[in-house]
Amino acid sequence: MTQPVPSHPRHIAVLGREVLAWLEPRAGGIYVDATFGAGGYSRAILDIENTRVIGIDRDRTAISGGFELVDRSNGRLTLVEDRFSNLANICHAQGVTAVDGVVMDIGVSSMQLDEAARGFSFRADGPLDMRMGPSGLTAADVIAKASEADLANIIYIFGEERHSRAVARAIVAARKEAPIATTRALADLVARIVRGKPGDIHPATRTFQALRIFVNQELDELLLALSAAEQLLQPGGRLVVVSFHSLEDRIVKNFLNERAKVSGASRHQPETAQRPPSFTILTKRPVTAQDDEVTTNPRARSAKLRAAERSNAPAHPSTDLPGWPTLDTVMRGG
Structure with a gap:
């Protein structure tokens, strides 16, 4: 029997209790920590018997900082240095075609800010x-x-x-x-x-x-990652996203609202097939931090959590990226 990974005191993930409550990780499940950071969410998921976690971070320092947790996980934690927009391809490369949950903590980490x-x-x-x-x-x-x-x-x-x-x-x-x-x-x-x-x-x-x-390119990455999670989550799988400012939260809210409604057909084009909802929204309003957490971690004050559960409907087509400035267009003068 695989034992849970002991908790580690060096990092407390923002809204950690709430993330676990909405993610509802279960024994034997497979989960993606799409923004590994200091590993707070991964560590909590691994505390549950026989869970497996695929952790992703584009920050090499975060990946190297997680090697100790990899060693203590007895093969249940895999870390990948990559952008979280590639989470579906990353999981496929690990032989995983469907997962039970995806958690994302968007934006810059306290470790990055402190350096x-x-x-x-x-x-x-x-x-x-x-x-x-x-x-x-x-x-x-x-x-x-x-x-x-x-x-x-x-x-x-x-x-x-x-x-x-x-x-x-x-x-x-x-x-x-x-x-x-x-x-x-x-x-x-x-x-x-x-x-x-x-x-x-x-x-x-x-x-x-x-x-x-x-x-x-954080907002593009977020939109692509949400679509990738939609493709990867199995029916009943949960998506939990923690954001820290209005731009991120608006993207998550609009994505989930779009996926949670029937779309496609209209009275002008009745022949167009309807797309059934691919998600059920679990949080009607964003979940915020309790006073005790804000007292010990002021960064939690601006955190907002949104959660949704995957239906058995096919994933919707990927959302087009907005026409805002990109590195390519700006740096070539386009």
Whole structure:
């Protein structure tokens, strides 16, 4: 008999109790932790007898940090360094064609924020990097090469920053004098343009969010991952998603609402076959953290959990990606 993996105290996953309650992992089930991070969700799932977990993370540091848990799982945990949008292909490569649950914790992790060298935060000065993976363009590359119009669009769309045009204009003017290569340099520049009130978030918060999302193509990744989970979950399997800002939560909400309704036919095209719902929504409203968790982990304050259960209907066609700025179009001037 396979024994549960002992819990480890070094990391407490956001909404960990709630994730387990909605995921309902059962003995012998197969689950995907699509954003492994520090392994909090995986560890909790592995505490249940004979479960198997496939953990995915594009961050090499997160994968290497999970090797100890792999060793203690007696072959029940497999870690893969990859984008979570590829979760269906990753599982197929492991010989898994259907799973009992998928959990996703969207966005940047506390470990990434705490490491100044990664450039995700302006709390400590570091290189303006922001990449979740080991390759690709950095935020400094985008700041140096993108046009003023593209920078304004990126900051407005992905950061919801009302002063995006003024920030973009200031960036273009400043980079003519010297490269903007550090988090402190960018934060100080934005703070001179965006004036905050006492008690507000730092003036550069939205600009940093926008650049991080853009560099890592996070919203595209989320849409693709949701569709991949839909394809992989077996009937009765559950999808649980934890998001941390309105852009992510809106995507998850709209995806599940679309999949939970009958679609396809209309009075104008009655011959079009209807697509039955592929999900049943379990959380009518997003689940949020209890006061005790917010007290011990302030990051949980903005977390929202949505859950749904897979029906026996076929997966819907993949959703088209929105026409927002992409690395390819911006960096080639398109």
